Amino acid sequence: MSDTETTHQAATPQAVMPRPADHPTAPTGRVAVLLVNLGTPDAAEKGAVKRYLAEFLSDRRVVEIPPIAWQPILRGIILNTRPKKSAHAYSQVWTEDGSPLAAITRRQAEALQARLGDRVKVDWAMRYGRPAIADKVQALKDAGFDRILFAPLYPQYSGATTATAVDSLGAALGRMRWQPAIRTLPPYHDDPAYIAALQADIARQIAALAWEPEVLLLSFHGMPERTLHLGDPYHCHCRKTARLLAGAMAQTHPDLRIDVTFQSRFGRAKWLEPATDVVLQAEGKAGTKRLVVAAPGFSADCLETLEELAMQGRDQFTGAGGEQFAALACLNDGAPGMDMLESLVVRELGGWV
Numbered sequence: 170m171s172d173t174e175t176t177h178q179a180a181t182p183q184a185v186m187p188r189p190a191d192h193p194t195a196p197t198g199r200v201a202v203l204l205v206n207l208g209t210p211d212a213a214e215k216g217a218v219k220r221y222l223a224e225f226l227s228d229r230r231v232v233e234i235p236p237i238a239w240q241p242i243l244r245g246i247i248l249n250t251r252p253k254k255s256a257h258a259y260s261q262v263w264t265e266d267g268s269p270l271a272a273i274t275r276r277q278a279e280a281l282q283a284r285l286g287d288r289v290k291v292d293w294a295m296r297y298g299r300p301a302i303a304d305k306v307q308a309l310k311d312a313g314f315d316r317i318l319f320a321p322l323y324p325q326y327s328g329a330t331t332a333t334a335v336d337s338l339g340a341a342l343g344r345m346r347w348q349p350a351i352r353t354l355p356p357y358h359d360d361p362a363y364i365a366a367l368q369a370d371i372a373r374q375i376a377a378l379a380w381e382p383e384v385l386l387l388s389f390h391g392m393p394e395r396t397l398h399l400g401d402p403y404h405c406h407c408r409k410t411a412r413l414l415a416g417a418m419a420q421t422h423p424d425l426r427i428d429v430t431f432q433s434r435f436g437r438a439k440w441l442e443p444a445t446d447v448v449l450q451a452e453g454k455a456g457t458k459r460l461v462v463a464a465p466g467f468s469a470d471c472l473e474t475l476e477e478l479a480m481q482g483r484d485q486f487t488g489a490g491g492e493q494f495a496a497l498a499c500l501n502d503g504a505p506g507m508d509m510l511e512s513l514v515v516r517e518l519g520g521w522v
């Protein structure tokens with residue numbers, strides 16, 4: 170007899186049926202939060218990077234070229250050239266705990282667990298590589314968690330990030346006879362808690378510098394410009410985040426000039442502009458001496474912030490005449506970012522806990 174039938178009968182006046190002991194595989198109402206980020210290689214060496222890039226760049230949400238045209242380019246050229254170069258870049262930022270993106274995402278999950286206590290189980294997964302979304306969802310279900318808040322840690326929605334993470338969840342659910350109930354965390358690009366966290370964290374890091382920046386660049390990961398015309402809200406979300414953040418920063422730093430750029434251009438198509446590397450050189454050439462760059466779209470530091478911005482970016486700016494440069498840390502597992510994440514998650518869990 171199912172729980173539903175029991176409840177129905179209990180409501181009738183004649184007989185109050187005793188509730189049967191829970192079926193051993195029928196847990197109810199146990200709630201988990203699964204934090205999700207992009208994914209990263211298992212090691213900073215060519216083979217691991219090749220496996221990671223093969224999975225990532227074969228995702229049709231990421232490279233929107235028909236496989237018949239794209240796969241020969243990917244397998245014939247890109248996977249034979251890029252892994253060596255990218256492995257070298259990864260080796261420059263690798264930590265004792267492995268890839269920064271994975272290590273920080275794990276710490277975010279641990280910090281959120283400590284904040285939420287035993288009401289909720291917090292775990293983490295990656296869209297590409299490990300730990301895989303499908304494995305984590307199955308493990309949570311097997312452990313009795315039948316309600317899962319799936320939280321892709323991308324403040325700005327994009328088909329190439331949020332949607333593909335949810336696709337992967339959907340594929341995992343598609344293989345399950347008995348699925349957990351699912352909620353997904355909406356994009357939070359304009360949430361006051363996110364803007365406040367960014368403002369506080371950026372202001373704190375600027376105050377810790379021994380010099381005063383003239384310019385703050387807000388560098389977001391790029392996307393092919395075509396995706397904007399196809400209706401992807403990513404560009405608009407980035408612009409709105411930047412507008413709200415600039416408004417908040419103007420209260421405390423009225424003399425700071427704030428500009429938006431897009432980094433990590435890939436391939437030959439036109440990407441969103443202006444490009445971060447181009448602007449860093451142009452600023453240096455134009456006489457800007459002191460510049461900071463922040464990456465508000467990245468919830469955790471990773472290759473793109475630690476190598477591309479902090480290392481290459483410094484060379485681009487100082488090589489063109491700039492003098493003082495700092496790449497600010499992402500929100501990571503610091504207090505402002507964790508306060509924000511806790512408030513977003515608690516709001517989405519309403520009615521479940």
Ligand SMILES: C=CC1=C(C)c2cc3[nH]c(cc4nc(cc5[nH]c(cc1n2)c(C)c5CCC(=O)O)C(CCC(=O)O)=C4C)c(C)c3C=C
Nearest residue numbers: 207208209210231232255270327329330390435471472473
């Ligand atoms: C067509 C290629 C790419 C698109 C589109 C793209 C979108 C996109 N990516 C992020 C966030 C991250 N990307 C990261 C690394 C990375 N990105 C691409 C390509 C595209 N990204 C590549 C090839 C790589 C791997 C590194 C390299 O070889 O250059 C990372 C860091 C991962 C890490 O291990 O540290 C993040 C994070 C967003 C948010 C986004 C679209 C909005």
Ligand SMILES: [Fe+2]
Nearest residue numbers: 390391433473
């Ligand atoms: Fe990327």
Ligand SMILES: [Fe+2]
Nearest residue numbers: 433472473477
């Ligand atoms: Fe990059």
